[in-house]
Amino acid sequence: MKHFKLSLRRRIFIFMILLVLGASILIAGVTIYQYKEESEDYHRDRLERKEEAIRENINFVLRSTTYEITPENIALIFKERNKIYEMSQVHNLPLNIYSLEGNLLLKSKESFFKDSTDIQIKAEILEDLSTSVDKRFILKSERNGEKFQSSFTYITDNKFRPLAILNLPYLEEDDFLNKELAEFLLRLGEVYLLMLVVAIALSYFLSRYITRSLKTISDKITETRLNKRNAKIEINDASEEIYTLVNAYNSMIDELEGSAAKLATSEREAAWREMAKQVAHEIKNPLTPMRLSVQSFQRKFDPQDPEINHKVEEYSNTLIQQIDTMSSIASAFSNFAKMPAQQSETLNVSKIVKLALDIFNEDYIEFQTEDEEILAKFDRTQLIRVVTNLVKNAIQATEEQENPMIKVDVSQDNYHVCIAVQDNGVGIPEDNKPKVFEPKFTTKNSGMGLGLAMVKNIVETFKGTITFESHEHIGTTFRIKFPKH
DSSP, X not given: OOOOOOOHHHHHHHHHHHHHHHHHHHHHHHHHHHHHHHHHHXXXXXXXXXXXXXXXXXXXHHHHOSSOOSGGGHHHHHHGGGHHHHHHHHHTSOOEEEOTTSBEEEEOTTOSOTTTOOSBOOHHHHXXXXXXXXXXXXXXXXXXXXXXEEEEEEEEOTTOOEEEEEEEEEEOOOHHHHHHHHHHHHHHHHHHHHHHHHHHHHHHHHHHHHHHHHHHHHHHHHXXXXXXXXXXOOOOSOOHHHHHHHHHHHHHHHHHHHHHHHHHHHHHHHHHHHHHHHHHHHHHHHHHHHHHHHHHHHHHOOTTOTTHHHHHHHHHHHHHHHHHHHHHHHHHHHHHHSOOOSOOEEEEHHHHHHHHHTTOOOTTEEXXXXXXXXXXXXXXXXXXXXXXXXXXXXXXHTTTOSSOOEEEEEEEOSSEEEEEEEEOSSOOOGGGGGGTTSTXXXXXXXXXXXXXXXXXXXXXXXXXXXXXXXXXXXXXEEEEEXXXX
8 A cells, every 4th residue: 555645845834834723722722721810810819809808897897886796796796787788789799697606697688699508507618717727718619600709717806716707609700801812812813814824825935945956856866867977956045955965966976977987888898708708609619620620631631532522522511611600600799799870761661671571582471561651760771680680580480380480560550660570489488588688698509699689779779669479389479669750
């Protein structure tokens, strides 16, 4: 399975967009958290201020009452002239007064807890209140989706002796703060929406600018080949890192060209050394029987021998045969070493192929053409060499067949010409197929195995291709395809 990989340009683009979105989400989260903290601080401070004001009012009531200030008289003191209701209205906050045992003594009429005011303070609250350092306890609760803070403190006399417990139920009204928060988030969203649009445009052009130089380098690296001269990269107005990369590539190109030249020279020298060894080996083969024939004739030569003429003729024929063998070896080597002509001319391929077949006397060679005139640019001599070599190989492959058959077909499409040479010979074994176009490879007892290598060299010089299909004991088909222009 092929993994999908993002380009550097897209990564930069996506990263910048995510950066803006992440920043907006982070700021929105921090803002909401800050508003929540400010809301809690506001309600805590407001409750403390109200509690302090109410306690001052309570102390004033205690100083001005005619009742004896005792825990038993607390209810009477604050009922007098409806002081508890007056304080509740003045401070806009409900008040509850409990005995030191936690029993409800008084409550203001304006309480938010009309039917839910606790008649008895829980023992846990009394314990926490009595053990706290500042003798103050805050109980937080939530009812019907509304948050409350309930403050419990002692009402004391002028000697700080506890008389009763003051309870202030406080409703946290956040409507105003929530409205402010909503308005702020709305403005923040509008600002970041604009920033997102700007970031998209900026990241698009910035990513293109950053990756432009990298794309140039990437294209050059992709085009780099060992068998051609590679151009160096020239980039202006690039970063230091890009310049470093460009310099490294240009240095690599210089080293690559030097290495390629050395490699080509080494390969050519190795090829010629191998070819020289092969030529020497092939020439030695006929020289040995020639030497033996001369030595034998020298020992047995007798001018008075009545069959001397016959022996001289036999000796001469042997020498001529071996000389012809050496001549064919030299010709094969010369043809392979000679580079195909680079000049090309417009030829009628059908006519030239038929002309190349006229030198063969085998009546089982069939010629077919799709059209009597198939025009293409090629070298006339080289095309004849290609066809004759393929047909010679086909003739040799069918020597042992009772009914030999060779078909030469010429066809074309819109842009290419195709020449096919088919035979019903012995075929090419699987082990030999990879070696067919290698120089000096041959399965015959004579020859240097340069024919197909030369054919491949010629065809590829004219930007063509040569392929084959072969099955043992069935036959072989070679196909040559080259462009018309």
